[in-house]
Amino acid sequence: MANRILFINPFKGEIFDQPIKAFIEKEKRSDTDVEVVSLKRGPEHLEYHYYEALTLVDTLKTIKHAEKEGYDAAVIGCFYDPGLREAREITNSIVITAPAEAAMHIATTLGHQFSIIVGREKWIPKMHENVVNYGFKEKLASFKSVGLGVHDFHRDEAETAKRLKAAAKEAVEQDRAEVVILGCTIQFGFYKELQGYLGVPVIDAILAAFKYAEFLIELRKRFGWGHSKVYGYESPPEAEIQAWGLEAQYGAKE
C-alpha cells in the first residue's frame, strides 16, 4: 500500500506548493504519494517569531486533519520546525518530522561538525535553540548568513547560488564544517551544485525532511515504532477539548 505524506508549507501563499511538489516527486520512493499544501490565511513567510505564533493553530489543525484522512506522515515545511512538539502531542497514527530535526540527524551521521546556512542573521538565535534542543550543540561548526529573505532565494538564482557558495566555502574552510545544511526550505534546488563545488555533503532541508518521513513511516509500519505517547507527547484529553468548546472557539471545524 502506498505511503501518504503531507508536506505543509506553514504560511499563506501557494506559490511554493507546486515547485516543492515537483522537487519532491523526483526523489520520492515509488510507493510514496505526496501532497503539498499551504495555509489559507496568515503571514507569507515566518521570518518573525510573531508570524510563527500566528500560524501554529492552523498548522496543527491541518495535521490533525491529515491524520484523520489517513496520511502516514506529515512534514512541517519550515526550518524553524514550528509546532513539531505539539503536532506529535495531538496525533497517534501519523509520524511527524520537520526540516531542522531531520537535517541535523543526517548531518551528524555524515560528519562530526556541520554548519547551517541561513537567509538572515535574524533567524540564528531561534535556530540555535533548536540545535541545542536536538542535542547537537557540540556538533555545530557555525551559522552563516547570506543576507537574503525567504522570498529572495529564487528571485535571482545566480546571485543566490553565488552567496550560498561563498558562505558554505567559508563554513568548510574556516569553521571546519564537514557537512553543510541549507537552513531554509526555500533554498531548494541549490544543494547539488553546491555539493559538487564544495566536496562535502550539502543537505537540502526539504529532501532531508521528506526522506526522514519515509524512514519514520517504515519504522512505524514494520516495527510499531511511532512517537511515544507517554510523558512529553501524551495527548490532551479529548473530553477536555470538547468540554471547553475549543473547536468552536478556534474555528477548527470546517
Add this chain to the structure above:
Amino acid sequence: MTSRILWINPIGSDDFDQPIQAFLETGKHPETQISVVSLKRGPLHLEYHYYEALILADTLHRVKQGENEGYDAAVIGCFYDPGLREAREITDRLVVTAPAEASMHIAATLGHRFSIIVGRKKWIPQMHENVVKYGFEDRLASFKSVELGVYDFQRDLAETAKRLKAAAKEAVEEDLAEVIILGCTAQFGFYKELQEDLGVPVIDAILAPLKYAEFLIEIKNRFGWSQSKRYGYEGPPKEEITKWNLEKQYGFEGIWT
C-alpha cells in the same frame, strides 16, 4: 535497485550469524540483500574493552573488503559501535553505521528521553561515553542493567523477557523514559512483546541499524549524501599505507591495493 548490506558480528564466532540473518530478513526492505559475517579469530563477545581493542583491525579490514566487494553499506553489529569512526575514515563508496548511533537517532525522534537496557553494569561507562559523543546526553533518562551476559540472553528466553520487562518498566515509570533501547544486539527477538507490554517504542539494536543503513543508502544514492571526507573522516593516504607495508604486517594483503 537492489542494495547490499554487509552485517558484521565483530567477534570470533559465527554462532549468531544464522539467527541474526534470519531476524534481519524479517525487517529488511524487499530490495535489500543482507550478508551476515563474523570474524575468523578473536574473542567470542566484546564485554571487555580489551576484547574490543583486539577485534578492531579485523573489523575495519572486513568493512574495507566489503567496500571492495561492492556493498552499499556496512553495519558493525555491536552496541559499543566499535570502529565506527575508523570505518568511515577508510571508506568512500559505502556508508557505515552501527547499533547505538542508529538507535539513539531514532529514539530521540520518537520521544524526548530514552533509557538503554544493557546486560551488565560493566557496559555502562563506555556506552555512556557514546551517548555523550552522539549528542544525546540530555536525552538519556537512564541505563538499566539486567545482569545477563551476551550469551545469556538467548539461553532462558522466559527469564530474559522477565528481566527486560522489569528493567524497562522501571525505566518508564521511575526514570520517565519515553522510549526504550535494547542496548545489545544479542537482545534480538524481545522488542515486540516488550513494546506491547509497556506501551512505548522499544528499539531493537539490530533492526535500528538495518533500517538506518537502508536510509543512508537511499540518501547517498539519490543525493550523494554520504560521510564527509573532509577533516574527521579524511582517509589515510594509500601511498603511506603501502610504503609502511601495513598490509603485510597485519596480514591483510590485497585490501588496500
